[in-house]
Amino acid sequence: MAKLQNKIKNVLDESRILILGAQVLLGFQYRSAFEARFDALPPSSKYLLLTALSLILIVLGLLISPASYHRIVNRGDDTEAFHRFTTAIIEIALLPFAFSLAINFYVATREVFPFPLAAAAGLIALGTPLYFWYGLELIHRSERFPRTDREGSPAHLEDALEKVKKEGDQPNRRTPLAEKIDHLLTETRVALPGAQALLGFQFVIFLTSPFERLPSSLKYLHLASLSFITITTILLMTPAAYHRIVEKGESTEQFHRFASRILLASLTTLALGITGDFFVVVHHVTDSTPLAGALSLLMLFFFYGLWFGLTIYLKNRREEHRKGREILVASK
Incomplete structure (x- = not known):
């Protein structure tokens, strides 16, 4: 069985693979609303593209969430709980990814073929990733892990209890600093x-004709968003510069804290x-300020709730459990 550190490195690398795929759709879907041909699309296609954008943003939020979990809850240490969390996040993120991909494929095909053929193509574009991302895995997992060997079965519980007996008296080993920094840099990527x-x-987008027709308020908002993303990019590139210039490539606790x-x-x-x-x-597509505001606030709450709210809650609960165990041990 692979070591925990190797399993976590692999799951983070797999997150990178998915985020690179999402990156392509994210850039296209934001830009598509300002392309010259967008206004000529039927309303259904416009709203479908808006739905696809929402789905890919959910994917983005999910795939980034392990980084905040690892920093806030675990402080960079590797645990089985973090591995399970990241694995579950990937399994969940693939579903909206598949739907977003299928919607984009349908809209593109609809420009070439009539509705029945485009709908069939969209369904195929949905079924294909669902099969390869879920169906194939379920088939292989059922073949490799018979029911008697799965988690929760007597065989699994017996092995788990035996492992606890052997390792129960050993203290939890902290993750080596070099591995913590390696995982941190992967999460940054x-x-x-x-x-x-x-x-x-x-x-x-500043060079497109539709942008010129936007109200000044939306132009200012876009400029503010550009500023935030520019700051984000600068921040995410800062650990690399710090590691080279200040630490000369050495792995130090100071760098780990700073980069986190x-x-x-x-x-x-x-x-x-x-x-x-x-x-x-959303405002450009729907021409509705209330709807754009409501959806944007929901998306912001989703990001902050997943990246910070959930992780802070889990961190506090973990601290409470730890203190409870210490009190229980002290009372014996």
Whole structure:
């Protein structure tokens, strides 16, 4: 069985793979609303693209959440709970990813073929990733892990109890500093593509004709969002510069603390930049300020709730459990 540190490194690398795929859709979907042909699309296609954008933003929020969990809850230490959390996040994120991909494929196909063929193509585009991302895995997992060997079965519980007997008296080993920094840099690389995709769109959009027709208030909001994403990109690149210039590439606790804080700070501005331009796109598509405001606030609450609210709650609960165990041990 693979070591925990290797399993966590693999799951973080897998998150990077998914975020790179999401990066492509994110940049396209933000920019598509300001392309010349967008106004000629039927209303259904416009709203579908808006739905696809919302879904890919949910994917982005989910895939970045392990970074905040690892920094806030675990302080960079590797635990089975973090591995399970990240694995679950990836499993969840693939579902809206598949739907967003299928919607984009349908809208593109609808411009070439009539509705029945486009709908069939969209369903195929949905079924294909669902099969390869979920169906194939379920088939192989059922073959590799018979019911009697799965978690919760007598065989699994017996092995788990035996492991506890052997390792129960051993103290929890802290993750080596070099591995913590390696995981931290990987988590930074997970967050960076989302900012990069949005930054490219934000600069290019100034040169499009639809942007010229936007109200001044939306132009100012877009400029503010551009500023937030620029700050995010600078922050996410700062640990690399700090590590080279200050630490000369050495792994130190000071660098780990500094880079962890920088990563968390970048997530605050990333959420603001994403939701600011999300408001601009929703308003441009629907011409409704209340709807754009409501959806943008929901998206902002989703990001902050997942990245900070949930993780702070889990951290506090973990601290309460730890203190409870200490009191129980002291009372014996």
